Amino acid sequence: MRPVNVGLLGLGTVGRGTVTVLERNAREIERRAGRGIRVVRAAVRDDTRDRGLGQIELELTTSAEEVVDDPEVAVVVELIGGIEPARELVLRAIEQGKHVVTANKALIALHGNEIFDAAGRCGVVVAFEAAVAGGIPIIKAVREGLAGNRIEWLAGIINGTGNFILTEMREHGRAFTDVLAQAQALGYAEANPSYDVEGIDAAHKLTILASIAFGIPLQFHRVFTEGISRITPADIAYAGELGYRIKHLGVARCHERGVELRVHPTLIPRRRLIANVDGVMNAVLVKGDALGPTLYYGAGAGAEATASAVVADLIDVVRVLTSDPENRVPHLAFQPDALSDLPILPIDDIVTAYYLRLEAEDRPGVLADITRILGDAGISIEAILQKEPLAGARHVPIIMLTHRVIEGHMNQAIAAMEALPSVNGHVTRIRLEHLDAS
Amino acid sequence: MRPVNVGLLGLGTVGRGTVTVLERNAREIERRAGRGIRVVRAAVRDDTRDRGLGQIELELTTSAEEVVDDPEVAVVVELIGGIEPARELVLRAIEQGKHVVTANKALIALHGNEIFDAAGRCGVVVAFEAAVAGGIPIIKAVREGLAGNRIEWLAGIINGTGNFILTEMREHGRAFTDVLAQAQALGYAEANPSYDVEGIDAAHKLTILASIAFGIPLQFHRVFTEGISRITPADIAYAGELGYRIKHLGVARCHERGVELRVHPTLIPRRRLIANVDGVMNAVLVKGDALGPTLYYGAGAGAEATASAVVADLIDVVRVLTSDPENRVPHLAFQPDALSDLPILPIDDIVTAYYLRLEAEDRPGVLADITRILGDAGISIEAILQKEPLAGARHVPIIMLTHRVIEGHMNQAIAAMEALPSVNGHVTRIRLEHLDAS
Numbered sequence: 112m113r114p115v116n117v118g119l120l121g122l123g124t125v126g127r128g129t130v131t132v133l134e135r136n137a138r139e140i141e142r143r144a145g146r147g148i149r150v151v152r153a154a155v156r157d158d159t160r161d162r163g164l165g166q167i168e169l170e171l172t173t174s175a176e177e178v179v180d181d182p183e184v185a186v187v188v189e190l191i192g193g194i195e196p197a198r199e200l201v202l203r204a205i206e207q208g209k210h211v212v213t214a215n216k217a218l219i220a221l222h223g224n225e226i227f228d229a230a231g232r233c234g235v236v237v238a239f240e241a242a243v244a245g246g247i248p249i250i251k252a253v254r255e256g257l258a259g260n261r262i263e264w265l266a267g268i269i270n271g272t273g274n275f276i277l278t279e280m281r282e283h284g285r286a287f288t289d290v291l292a293q294a295q296a297l298g299y300a301e302a303n304p305s306y307d308v309e310g311i312d313a314a315h316k317l318t319i320l321a322s323i324a325f326g327i328p329l330q331f332h333r334v335f336t337e338g339i340s341r342i343t344p345a346d347i348a349y350a351g352e353l354g355y356r357i358k359h360l361g362v363a364r365c366h367e368r369g370v371e372l373r374v375h376p377t378l379i380p381r382r383r384l385i386a387n388v389d390g391v392m393n394a395v396l397v398k399g400d401a402l403g404p405t406l407y408y409g410a411g412a413g414a415e416a417t418a419s420a421v422v423a424d425l426i427d428v429v430r431v432l433t434s435d436p437e438n439r440v441p442h443l444a445f446q447p448d449a450l451s452d453l454p455i456l457p458i459d460d461i462v463t464a465y466y467l468r469l470e471a472e473d474r475p476g477v478l479a480d481i482t483r484i485l486g487d488a489g490i491s492i493e494a495i496l497q498k499e500p501l502a503g504a505r506h507v508p509i510i511m512l513t514h515r516v517i518e519g520h521m522n523q524a525i526a527a528m529e530a531l532p533s534v535n536g537h538v539t540r541i542r543l544e545h546l547d548a549s
Numbered sequence: 550m551r552p553v554n555v556g557l558l559g560l561g562t563v564g565r566g567t568v569t570v571l572e573r574n575a576r577e578i579e580r581r582a583g584r585g586i587r588v589v590r591a592a593v594r595d596d597t598r599d600r601g602l603g604q605i606e607l608e609l610t611t612s613a614e615e616v617v618d619d620p621e622v623a624v625v626v627e628l629i630g631g632i633e634p635a636r637e638l639v640l641r642a643i644e645q646g647k648h649v650v651t652a653n654k655a656l657i658a659l660h661g662n663e664i665f666d667a668a669g670r671c672g673v674v675v676a677f678e679a680a681v682a683g684g685i686p687i688i689k690a691v692r693e694g695l696a697g698n699r700i701e702w703l704a705g706i707i708n709g710t711g712n713f714i715l716t717e718m719r720e721h722g723r724a725f726t727d728v729l730a731q732a733q734a735l736g737y738a739e740a741n742p743s744y745d746v747e748g749i750d751a752a753h754k755l756t757i758l759a760s761i762a763f764g765i766p767l768q769f770h771r772v773f774t775e776g777i778s779r780i781t782p783a784d785i786a787y788a789g790e791l792g793y794r795i796k797h798l799g800v801a802r803c804h805e806r807g808v809e810l811r812v813h814p815t816l817i818p819r820r821r822l823i824a825n826v827d828g829v830m831n832a833v834l835v836k837g838d839a840l841g842p843t844l845y846y847g848a849g850a851g852a853e854a855t856a857s858a859v860v861a862d863l864i865d866v867v868r869v870l871t872s873d874p875e876n877r878v879p880h881l882a883f884q885p886d887a888l889s890d891l892p893i894l895p896i897d898d899i900v901t902a903y904y905l906r907l908e909a910e911d912r913p914g915v916l917a918d919i920t921r922i923l924g925d926a927g928i929s930i931e932a933i934l935q936k937e938p939l940a941g942a943r944h945v946p947i948i949m950l951t952h953r954v955i956e957g958h959m960n961q962a963i964a965a966m967e968a969l970p971s972v973n974g975h976v977t978r979i980r981l982e983h984l985d986a987s
Contacts, residue, residue, distance in 0.1 A: 248694025
């Protein structure tokens, strides 16, 4: 059978990785797909630069439209990133009846509903495994492997840069800004690191995971997002004393009344496998009603790791080239007309446990005032650590773990504690999830 | 669209779990598959016994042939286990053009080549996700999710009973026979536990994983298998002192000259995620050339966990009911005519590191004799622990970790050490794998 012709948009890190993997593993891929896969054209911003692709022959053009419109091209791989012109080019490919593979999480999280709608009308597939957790086949696992389950919740370390920073802070007691600078020097973090450290990148991925897990439309703008820039080495050390690790988690949980969607620093019991996922690695823990918890771990970024997902998608697309549209795996796991209109819950309605750290005057009665505020709000305390005051300091750090409580109640309690004259400054609050099987 | 009618062979633990999950999640499943899935008939040994299925209506028969031959039945789910009559019934279903879903690892490992051959001739799918690691979608991950990779090796904890026993031995210093008795009482281990503790069950699963990873025919009889019954709490403690955990691993590694296929107790560095997979849980670590290492963790057994995989297979089968046979995912990941004839390597050719424990006389020169034997065989030592002799004992335990060496050379060195008059009894040898990214 003739090979399938692929047009590539973008020849950056992942684009070069994809070309390299398709070339190096051409024989293995054909042994699996029953058909070769060949990149025939690639659109680049500058077609004179050397791409370091060695012997691999590839026709380059600076016109992305030319690649999309090329009648030889059956599948378009979009690796430009960002919203425009990626969105426009993907829709243009779809309208021409071409299948699309993309690694673009922002595009899918923000415009996926529109894109899948167009794909449905035109009878093509848009595959996006590479958009979440790099090469880990998490989309396939949740969408197909767990298709018999009602998925109750999932929690993921889905931003490698953030995980690298928290790991370094824990292992070496270093400050956030210090490690961030190193991550930038190593090329892990962007020059503008806010997508990574403020949780926007993780929110893109969580949006996609929640949709395929629960059968809801993509709703990026409803994700609650809190970054890791205010985490201190002291918080990490205190959490450690209490038996916890701090991870930047994306959490999605389905209730009858709605869906939790949140990205924030989270304490996790140290004995959980996911608490031991360190450095730039990613992992997603998924709880199905039949299967119980499963965990998927691997590289969440990198040229060839991400290319691995792009190529897997290409092989899937090759297989469905001749299959009826109605028998394909639905883009968001559930049939388009079976999506649910469950609301995304406001963060005030979330129930979670908390790590609280505050500075209070070192005199009798202060702790009683604080615990009375918590008690009045119906918040029970699981553990308290009271540290010695630093020499000459008027205030001592008090660290508390609470049982689970509605976030709205906790907000009120925190406001009341901050209003106490004996409490200095703000109360640091980090959410805590046990991630046990329930 | 009308629901797909399923005939069930066997209504034991997994059979009941499958009926329960299909019923409880009927709405979710139809939202995903675009079509309902309904068990219309089930074959049981005794059709008068109460199955504890409550409200679920199900026509029971004691004739498996009747279920297979029922013209209403489009898909046969085989959950009898064992070789016969399962093999005969699966082939009978295939010959009638019916798709088959099975959880039967022994059947696939021993007769999969014949079964897939028949399925190819008859244009049907035989799905077997539930045969390996219970509900973890490891077949799908390796076969489809990692399809762009040359898979270099994989290593798995793929027998929950064995892992439970080793975990209990480590955490409580208990003896093997003691924990085995408890596992039997808890219903984890069979009355005849040899499939679990001698590694036969793991070898079935490893056979299947290696085929879909490397594109080789199923070759169960070439798997090297060593059980865990000779592991002592002392070995586990010594390994711990040296920074390792002992796990019963299935290891498959692809070389140009052939394939390693082996199940044996293995030391793993404690910092590896897979070393921290405890109790009855399963995990498989897979190394792809593009993706690097990924790990898949979850419940390897249990009624609903296994049913989760059976139902996912059913949903896949529903989707391919109308798709062309040549565009389906190949049973063994690679197209049938693209399987490779790479040999499975004899265990003597394997290269691995070792943990050695022996009892030697507590006098000068003995250690020199032992290390000279290792040196002469080209085996270098990474660490030595020499323990104090027990009060009144003539012999002291000596524990060594070696660097990597060909197993054949190690066998000769062990024979030479055992021949030393100063060495008492046998040398205990446990293989050690670093499972690092290389």
